Amino acid sequence: MNPHLTRIKLAILSAAVMVFTCKIASSTNNLHPVILVPGSGGNQLEARLTAEYKSSSLLCSRWYPLKKDPDGWFRLWFDPTVLFKPFTKCFNERMMIYYDPDVDDYHNAPGVETRALFWLHSGPSLS
CATH class of the missing domain: 1.20.5 (Single alpha-helices involved in coiled-coils or other helix-helix interfaces)
Incomplete structure (x- = not known):
């Protein structure tokens, strides 16, 4: 076929x-909103934490993950460390979206900025 x-x-x-x-x-x-993430590890979503970010634990504080680019961006999806229980909570907090009924829109968790790498790009992805 x-x-x-x-x-x-x-x-x-x-x-x-x-x-x-x-x-x-x-x-x-x-x-409730449904976020569809097609594929598995091929998609790339990066995040950057600002001073406004407040974590629920010391483990999820702004220093994790250690590997970041000079501007503070790090791989949020897909980062294999999220498969380990202590880091799953950090991932959940950073991927959470909030609904603002006043403007009828959704936004990231406070202090979390996100960007999609290679959006609509058909070339090879970098790891």
């Missing part, structure tokens, strides 16, 4: 499921 045709069929099926799910969800008042 043609792999290109398989991808097209999968994309159409995914879109149909998403439309159906949205239609069902719109009938309830208990809506």
